[in-house]
Amino acid sequence: MVIEQLDPVRHRIAKGARHGMRTDVVFYASGPILEQVQKDRALEQAMNVACLPGIVGPSLAMPDIHQGYGFPIGGVAAMDWDSGVVSPGGVGYDINCGVRLIRTNLEKDEVRARLKEIVDQVFRDVPCGVGGKGHLDITEKQLNQVLEQGAEWMADQGYGEPSDIEHCEERGRLKGADPGEVSARAKERGRPQIGTLGSGNHFLEIQFVQKVHDEEAARCYGLEEGQVVVLIHSGSRGLGHQVCTDFLAQMGAAMKKYGITLPDRQLACVPIQSPEGQAYLKAMRAAANFAWANRQAMLHFVRGSFQKVFGKKTRLALVYDVCHNIAKRERYEFGGRTVDVLVHRKGATRAFPPHHPEIPADYRAVGQPVLIPGSMGTASWVLAGNEGAMRESFGSVCHGAGRLLSRHAAKHGRDARAVQRELEERGILVRSETRDGIIEEVPEAYKDVDEVIEVVHEAGLARKVARLRPMGVIKG
Amino acid sequence: MAEYELLEHTADTGFRVRAASLEELFARAAEALVSIAVDTARAEARERRSVECAGEPVEELLVNWLSEVLWLLEGERFVPARFERLSVAGGVARGAVRGEPRDDQRHPPRIVVKAVTYHQLAVRAHNGGWEAEVFLDI
Numbered sequence: 001m002v003i004e005q006l007d008p009v010r011h012r013i014a015k016g017a018r019h020g021m022r023t024d025v026v027f028y029a030s031g032p033i034l035e036q037v038q039k040d041r042a043l044e045q046a047m048n049v050a051c052l053p054g055i056v057g058p059s060l061a062m063p064d065i066h067q068g069y070g071f072p073i074g075g076v077a078a079m080d081w082d083s084g085v086v087s088p089g090g091v092g093y094d095i096n097c098g099v100r101l102i103r104t105n106l107e108k109d110e111v112r113a114r115l116k117e118i119v120d121q122v123f124r125d126v127p128c129g130v131g132g133k134g135h136l137d138i139t140e141k142q143l144n145q146v147l148e149q150g151a152e153w154m155a156d157q158g159y160g161e162p163s164d165i166e167h168c169e170e171r172g173r174l175k176g177a178d179p180g181e182v183s184a185r186a187k188e189r190g191r192p193q194i195g196t197l198g199s200g201n202h203f204l205e206i207q208f209v210q211k212v213h214d215e216e217a218a219r220c221y222g223l224e225e226g227q228v229v230v231l232i233h234s235g236s237r238g239l240g241h242q243v244c245t246d247f248l249a250q251m252g253a254a255m256k257k258y259g260i261t262l263p264d265r266q267l268a269c270v271p272i273q274s275p276e277g278q279a280y281l282k283a284m285r286a287a288a289n290f291a292w293a294n295r296q297a298m299l300h301f302v303r304g305s306f307q308k309v310f311g312k313k314t315r316l317a318l319v320y321d322v323c324h325n326i327a328k329r330e331r332y333e334f335g336g337r338t339v340d341v342l343v344h345r346k347g348a349t350r351a352f353p354p355h356h357p358e359i360p361a362d363y364r365a366v367g368q369p370v371l372i373p374g375s376m377g378t379a380s381w382v383l384a385g386n387e388g389a390m391r392e393s394f395g396s397v398c399h400g401a402g403r404l405l406s407r408h409a410a411k412h413g414r415d416a417r418a419v420q421r422e423l424e425e426r427g428i429l430v431r432s433e434t435r436d437g438i439i440e441e442v443p444e445a446y447k448d449v450d451e452v453i454e455v456v457h458e459a460g461l462a463r464k465v466a467r468l469r470p471m472g473v474i475k476g
Numbered sequence: 477m478a479e480y481e482l483l484e485h486t487a488d489t490g491f492r493v494r495a496a497s498l499e500e501l502f503a504r505a506a507e508a509l510v511s512i513a514v515d516t517a518r519a520e521a522r523e524r525r526s527v528e529c530a531g532e533p534v535e536e537l538l539v540n541w542l543s544e545v546l547w548l549l550e551g552e553r554f555v556p557a558r559f560e561r562l563s564v565a566g567g568v569a570r571g572a573v574r575g576e577p578r579d580d581q582r583h584p585p586r587i588v589v590k591a592v593t594y595h596q597l598a599v600r601a602h603n604g605g606w607e608a609e610v611f612l613d614i
Contacts, residue, residue, distance in 0.1 A: 067486040069595040093591040093613045130585040199588040241590040265594035406484045
């Protein structure tokens with residue numbers, strides 16, 4: 001594999017590198033990250049994505065890229081809306097896995113003084129749902145409404161405020177969802193799990209704004225140094241997982257019908273305009289809406305926790321909610337023409353620049369907030385979208401720190417209690433429903449999130465707004 | 477007790493199982509999946525369910541089989557303790573599962589398995605028997 005360095009942060013694998021590639025792979029990395037990304041099969045997967053029919057522009061990979069299934073995690077691929085394909089693997093099993101950032105009117109020291117109390121309260125109020133059940137009981141009819149209406153449905157039931165909806169990507173609801181395309185199994189798996197966090201890398205963190213890098217944007221997002229915020233990282237739970245499973249199974253046969261052959265079964269795809277492609281998109285949008293409703297319910301629970309501990313005057317407002325596993329139809333100026341594309345973001349975040357009409361009016365002057373969760377116990381970031389992302393990455397940037405060690409390797413020689421104690425010594429309280437939840441997510445298992453952010457900042461895809469430090473961590 | 481070997485993957489997890497026959501291979505793979513998700517030490521064979529699925533080639537059939545088992549665990553909330561009377565032939569796998577309703581106290585959850593993937597999926601002949609490698613999204 002020949003990697004050509006284009007500038008300090010941009011690299012290319014030319015399309016001739018392997019038979020079947022229709023376009024180049026372009027990825028973003030700096031020195032240490034460049035070494036790390038070559039340690040697993042992530043770049044090979046980005047080359048496989050470059051083989052997909054109808055791809056527009058390069059197969060892109062962000063600096064948090066690591067090996068996934070089919071698509072690399074941290075990958076972006078835009079497919080021509082008329083002649084391209086849609087790939088459930090390019091969205092992932094956790095459809096609309098995403099992040100929401102909530103600001104409070106509390107200072108770091110006030111929360112630090114009662115940290116144990118608030119962490120335990122949140123741990124009680126926000127179910128992890130590892131065993132499969134949450135606090136909410138919804139009927140099948142209500143579930144169908146959730147699948148159509150997303151976060152809005154939850155707010156209408158009293159689980160939220162109108163400004164919460166304003167501050168979600170797509171206002172927390174993808175249009176064109178059809179609950180009829182979601183299988184009975186997916187619904188049954190998801191229904192008891194609404195309002196639950198999940199396990200793996202999902203978490204809820206109580207954090208504070210450690211440093212503001214862009215005063216204007218931070219002010220616009222209502223953030224200042226020392227302020228306490230809450231970050232929730234979760235997705236569409238069993239419902240989304242089952243939707244992806246169902247469609248991947250069907251697409252094996254459908255690909256034969258459309259004469260598509262691929263280097264990896266996991267990349268299974270069909271033409272966007274085929275009945276199978278349209279059915280998947282309708283189901284995917286429904287699952288995405290479930291995820292927004294899910295994160296909305298958790299925001300409501302956290303509001304309750306903070307008010308129980310810090311009093312009724314405590315205010316929690318949603319800064320923004322982004323999805324980082326999704327496929328969306330968008331338009332770009334690319335290669336001297338307007339392209340109408342389905343952008344697959346598999347572990348990548350939309351990053352629209354200032355003045356983009358899709359951004360909430362109160363943020364339009366500075367650009368879309370981009371939320372990048374880091375690893376447990378390190379840091380997370382708030383960025384703002386830049387023009388650079390529109391020019392070269394189909395309005396996308398990275399989504400996290402990116403894993404470095406396998407879960408198995410992360411566990412090796414580590415003890416959950418010792419990890420917990422070590423974090424406590426650094427002022428970070430951790431509560432987890434499972435022992436493995438802590439140990440598999442140790443900070444050492446991830447790349448340095450600051451380095452990842454530096455690359456996208458340097459590349460001009462997004463700019464640094466604020467660095468957040470955790471104080472309390474809830475994990476499944 | 478499930479017998480399997482864990483395989484490395486940056487973000488998720490995989491396992492390798494070996495068996496003398498395809499039927500035993502499918503049972504071993506199902507046991508591996510279940511024990512990655514929950515602690516099955518106290519799972520008792522009190523109730524019986526049946527599982528059946530189709531798919532070709534055999535790799536596709538194994539993914540579909542394991543997806544059925546995952547459905548039992550996550551959808552029907554049933555913890556399999558034992559797989560029996562399996563048959564794997566002609567693109568169809570079927571068998572009986574004995575186990576009990578899921579109870580987090582008795583079967584402490586380990587991690588949520590989101591799905592069974594096709595990533596580096598392999599089913600092959602090995603030393604006169606069979607070997608399979610499967611990766612799970614978690």
